[in-house]
Amino acid sequence: MPRFFIDEDALRGDEIVITGGDAVHIGRSLRMKTGDEITFCRMGIEYKTVIEKMTSDEVYCKITEQSPSSSEPRLRLSLYQALPKQDKAELIIQKCTELGAAEIVFFLSRRCVSRPDEKSAQKKLIRWQKIAEEAAKQSGRGEIPVIRGILSFDEAVNSFADKDISLFCYENGGQRLSEADISSANTCGVMIGAEGGFDRDEEEKACAAGATPIWLGKRILRCETCPIAVTAIIMNIAGEM
Amino acid sequence: MPRFFIDEDALRGDEIVITGGDAVHIGRSLRMKTGDEITFCRMGIEYKTVIEKMTSDEVYCKITEQSPSSSEPRLRLSLYQALPKQDKAELIIQKCTELGAAEIVFFLSRRCVSRPDEKSAQKKLIRWQKIAEEAAKQSGRGEIPVIRGILSFDEAVNSFADKDISLFCYENGGQRLSEADISSANTCGVMIGAEGGFDRDEEEKACAAGATPIWLGKRILRCETCPIAVTAIIMNIAGEM
Known part of the structure; x- marks a missing residue:
């Protein structure tokens, strides 16, 4: 499953909104579409999401699960x-x-x-x-x-x-x-x-x-x-x- | 103290004889002379030596001490x-x-x-x-x-x-x-x-x-x-x- 790091301003309640280069990358390069799953990471938290809506330069993803990233060291x-x-x-x-x-x-x-x-x-x-x-x-x-x-x-x-x-x-x-x-x-x-x-x-x-x-x-x-x-x-x- | 690795054929009884590039390096670049100390290493053994005689392309060193190299891991x-x-x-x-x-x-x-x-x-x-x-x-x-x-x-x-x-x-x-x-x-x-x-x-x-x-x-x-x-x-x- 594709993984992206996000900034604080991408986090909007129970949604993650991707704009700019990553949005283009998700749509055009990875050819993802509504219903596909993407994982986002921020500050050691992993957000599992499903794409809800896409425009040419924005991707709206609904958070289905969030948990501490299992790959981050405790130390x-x-x-x-x-x-x-x-x-x-x-x-x-x-x-x-x-x-x-x-x-x-x-x-x-x-x-x-x-x-x-x-x-x-x-x-x-x-x-x-x-x-x-x-x-x-x-x-x-x-x-x-x-x-x-x-x-x-x-x-x-x-x-x-x-x-x-x-x-x-x-x-x-x-x-x-x-x-x-x-x-x-x-x-x-x-x-x-x-x-x-x-x-x-x-x-x-x-x-x-x-x-x-x-x-x-x-x-x-x-x-x-x-x-x-x-x-x-x-x-x-x-x-x- | 300068350290050099040597081949088997440099080891001659209680002497180490250096020829070629290393001999030139010892004489010209390092400007070492008779009586100076050099350490040689071979296969995990360290040979402490003193320069006995030098020609333009050979250096004769007397072995004063030999011991397992202390920097080599036991494993x-x-x-x-x-x-x-x-x-x-x-x-x-x-x-x-x-x-x-x-x-x-x-x-x-x-x-x-x-x-x-x-x-x-x-x-x-x-x-x-x-x-x-x-x-x-x-x-x-x-x-x-x-x-x-x-x-x-x-x-x-x-x-x-x-x-x-x-x-x-x-x-x-x-x-x-x-x-x-x-x-x-x-x-x-x-x-x-x-x-x-x-x-x-x-x-x-x-x-x-x-x-x-x-x-x-x-x-x-x-x-x-x-x-x-x-x-x-x-x-x-x-x-x-």
């Missing part, structure tokens, strides 16, 4: 990623969306090489959100992860530390990920460095804010491998893989 | 990957090498779209092995994973099933990865599909050969995401992350 994982070079952010967003991250927040740490200006950062954010949406559709998520940024390190630490558990990946040592008490958490923040990792001062700030330092073992992971591996492992520990 | 993970489209194999090799796979074997399943001829497959293998070598160097591995292929499905199942534990990733259901008894295994084979997954017949063959079907949860992972996530999770369960 809300917020990935705090120091901005990497080149287009590695895009790979991270795509893969961590598939793996179930609820939110991906980019920030600048001392050793970040890529430091886009405000205008360029805004353009990147729009592109990144689009990548998250595509990956969410492809992987059958019930929610599109929110992509935020680009925060300063201090802003990132402050918002990261209010989670049930906050993990700070640090190449100079810490607990093993398998020892972290993730299974009872509802929200989890993970902070991961860019190419050069974090410095001692940043580690101290994160730990002072309540984060647990985590060490990922003896092999040196590329900066884009680390968030993908960590998201997969945390989702597995949380019983979501 | 030998063999990844059996159905050949994906485009250059996804390269991403899989790079990431799974960083994460600690011992061996990556490509094979053709019924739904593989990419089916290179013998000549093209041989060219790919050379390129793939080079990618594994680069990733092994970068991540500080003590061993370069062996890249094999391209096997038929039956050949792959036969060699895959002789491991202590063999896991067959199947989107239509199976055990969760967290339930698989990986921690006591010394060797583990994991079989993962290409874009279209496996068909029922392939699942039956793999299970008849002793594999356990594994289900990776409700989110649909892209074919290149799956081996990266599975390698990370298995290494974590094995205490290697």
Whole structure:
């Protein structure tokens, strides 16, 4: 059954009204017609619907059932990623969306090489959100992860530390990920460095804010491998893989 | 300290003799000289050495210590990957090498779209092995994973099933990865599909050969995401992350 993500304004009582590109896609590309079933998703809720009425640019669907999306992880994982070079952010967003991250927040740490200006950062954010949406559709998520940024390190630490558990990946040592008490958490923040990792001062700030330092073992992971591996492992520990 | 992988013929008693490109690299690029220390790796063994003598194209190093590489996982993970489209194999090799796979074997399943001829497959293998070598160097591995292929499905199942534990990733259901008894295994084979997954017949063959079907949860992972996530999770369960 086709699945679409919808905005708040598409929800009208017991009806969902689709306009614009999605309406054209439903009518012309998918050739759907009155009586056909479509699933819509918004913020982790799945709406099963039946098409009631179609015009050339609007589709009216009656909600027959609504329930929390079964594909959304119970654990809300917020990935705090120091901005990497080149287009590695895009790979991270795509893969961590598939793996179930609820939110991906980019920030600048001392050793970040890529430091886009405000205008360029805004353009990147729009592109990144689009990548998250595509990956969410492809992987059958019930929610599109929110992509935020680009925060300063201090802003990132402050918002990261209010989670049930906050993990700070640090190449100079810490607990093993398998020892972290993730299974009872509802929200989890993970902070991961860019190419050069974090410095001692940043580690101290994160730990002072309540984060647990985590060490990922003896092999040196590329900066884009680390968030993908960590998201997969945390989702597995949380019983979501 | 610089690290190099060596072939068998570089090992001569209590000496390691480097020739060719690596010798030039040691002398000219790294500007190393007699008395400097170099670490060499071969098949999971690390050789600590001191440079004894250098000519323009040879470097003689005395072995001062040899020990199993501390960065090599105890668990030998063999990844059996159905050949994906485009250059996804390269991403899989790079990431799974960083994460600690011992061996990556490509094979053709019924739904593989990419089916290179013998000549093209041989060219790919050379390129793939080079990618594994680069990733092994970068991540500080003590061993370069062996890249094999391209096997038929039956050949792959036969060699895959002789491991202590063999896991067959199947989107239509199976055990969760967290339930698989990986921690006591010394060797583990994991079989993962290409874009279209496996068909029922392939699942039956793999299970008849002793594999356990594994289900990776409700989110649909892209074919290149799956081996990266599975390698990370298995290494974590094995205490290697």
